[in-house]
Amino acid sequence: MSDLLHAFGLPPLHDPERIIEGDKNLTHASRIDGITGRPITPLKSGPDTASETLSEALYGEPVQLITEAPGWWHIVSIIDGYMGWVSESAIADYEFLPTHRVTAPLTHVYSEPDLKSEPELILPMGAFVSLPGLEENGFAETALEGWIYKKHLTPVGSADPAEAPVSIAEQFIGSPYLWGGRSKLGIDCSGLVQVSLAHAGFRVLRDTGPQFRSLGRLLGPEEKPVRGDLAFFPGHVGWMIDGVHLLHANATHMSVTIDPVSEVTCWVQKDLERKGKTTPPFSGFRRLD
Known part of the structure; x- marks a missing residue:
């Protein structure tokens, strides 16, 4: 687990009071079973779209499967230990470890490395993406088969703690x-x-x-x-x-x-x-x- 978290650029969870051990909504994760494959995925209180939203998982965030119900996964977000139910279709295999995170409040994934091309997806701040390495016109190709403006990204684990x-x-x-x-x-x-x-x-x-x-x-x-x-x-x-x-x-x-x-x-x-x-x-x- 520690090696995988390092690959996602995640520091240890700040929990000096060990709150995660006594909170009914939280649990320690022991492995990564997949990543969220949608820009924003609601974590529900039950396996039902009408149930209360407890939190959200952002694109590419790692999760662990706890249990299943028809069409639903009960997962724990590796980001903060939060548990909730998500649509089974919202979870994807992590075929590529992330290389970058989105740092702009929102950014588009374009069909071509051109600001006039069709936007195919919008990703929020904190989303994880993998960049194969090809760049053109200030855009970086992603494993999503689209292009993101490179200045909206930063390498995983490279956040500046001095930034307010x-x-x-x-x-x-x-x-x-x-x-x-x-x-x-x-x-x-x-x-x-x-x-x-x-x-x-x-x-x-x-x-x-x-x-x-x-x-x-x-x-x-x-x-x-x-x-x-x-x-x-x-x-x-x-x-x-x-x-x-x-x-x-x-x-x-x-x-x-x-x-x-x-x-x-x-x-x-x-x-x-x-x-x-x-x-x-x-x-x-x-x-x-």
Whole structure:
């Protein structure tokens, strides 16, 4: 498994509290049985298209098969240990190990190395692709029998940890909110945190609660938030872009927006009151030192 993860350019999963061992949605993977063969594949709570979407797997991400049902696979995503049901047809053999990942929010796979040629597929940030090595007009040929603009790709494992994840997250401003989403076409709050950290070379857990427990350190009451800190609320998270404003995927606007953290706290407070909960509306700031 470690050799295969190295081939995918994946660092160890950041889980200092060993959350994966006690979370019902997560499990350790021991092998790779295939890759996701569609640009975006929903991970469902059951073998039914009408069941809740828990998360998403992006093109080329490695998975392990847990069990089967007619037309469905119960899989674990090697990326973050998340389990879910996917259509059997969404999983492909990994005939070629990936050489590159998509770094643009979205990129087209063209039929020819020409921007005027027909786009055949659209891939999200984080998708894995294999490049045989042929380049022409700034495009790279892929094992998909199509061409991708080379500047939208980076070799696997070559992410720069110094690149600010919050700057990556800013590229998603205006993206529609989507429960369980992990792409520019639709994303949720913890998905935005995970995807932007992945772009900077970090492999982290997918949901808000585990992220709060595992990422960085909690700021003390005398410490002021700065750009790049994470702000956590019950069931919600976002990036601070300065000492006041939060960049987050939210259901209030159904979009990725920037809002004063004080306003977001009020939204959460009202939602908690509506649900009859007495939980504090703000959990704290965490800094990725």
